[in-house]
Amino acid sequence: NAGVIQxxxxxxxxxxxxxxxxxxxxxxxxxxxxxxQTIVQGLEFLTYFRNQAPIDDSGMPKERFSAQMPNQSHSxxxxxxxxxxxxxxxxxxxxxxxxxxxxxxxxxxxxxx
Amino acid sequence: EQQVQQSxxxxxxxxxxxxxxxxxxxxxxxxxxxxxxxxxxxxxxxxYNPSGTKQSGRLTSTTVIKERRSSLHIxxxxxxxxxxxxxxxxxxxxxxxxxxxxxxxxxx
Numbered sequence: 001n002a003g004v005i006q007x008x009x010x011x012x013x014x015x016x017x018x019x020x021x022x023x024x025x026x027x028x029x030x031x032x033x034x035x036x037q038t039i040v041q042g043l044e045f046l047t048y049f050r051n052q053a054p055i056d057d058s059g060m061p062k063e064r065f066s067a068q069m070p071n072q073s074h075s076x077x078x079x080x081x082x083x084x085x086x087x088x089x090x091x092x093x094x095x096x097x098x099x100x101x102x103x104x105x106x107x108x109x110x111x112x113x
Numbered sequence: 114e115q116q117v118q119q120s121x122x123x124x125x126x127x128x129x130x131x132x133x134x135x136x137x138x139x140x141x142x143x144x145x146x147x148x149x150x151x152x153x154x155x156x157x158x159x160x161y162n163p164s165g166t167k168q169s170g171r172l173t174s175t176t177v178i179k180e181r182r183s184s185l186h187i188x189x190x191x192x193x194x195x196x197x198x199x200x201x202x203x204x205x206x207x208x209x210x211x212x213x214x215x216x217x218x219x220x221x
Binding site: 003033035042043045048056058059091093100101102103104105106107 | 144146148154155156157158161199201203208209210211212213214
């Protein structure tokens, strides 16, 4: 069991470019969560899916952020027109059915220059 | 806004001392978890403790729902315990909300 896999580990983009982050949840887990972590704000909830359906995206900046889960084996977080303030570590977590424990990936560190 | 407050923000101990970390919630919740993160490392779940007292090795968590708080006791601290400890709650929305963490440094 490799755990939650996130790719890439590091991504550098120029201001205004697009960034796509990938997450592969643990096989058999039914929920996938996306968080953003910065030193100033800590861990901020972005969005989550259960059984591939979007449940809550209340933390997503609506204009430029979007998330999808096209199948049970991966989810993507896309940021359009990246801005320096988007620089952060983006964390994906999954959780098994009927359990509340979150299993986190190692994160993708996004740097917007 | 649903919030999680943690104290202290940072803590320095000598090896073998005990640590007491506190967490308080803005709402009533019976879904409380404690996580650990080494600098630059992955967030790892330590304990899921909806209520009462739970122990895992040198870690003991006590959650008092009616007082909207939880604590994490680390006994006989070790240098390798250094890192950030985060408390999280899960309101009815199933959206897990995290505190800002307690940064623990254990010195030899």
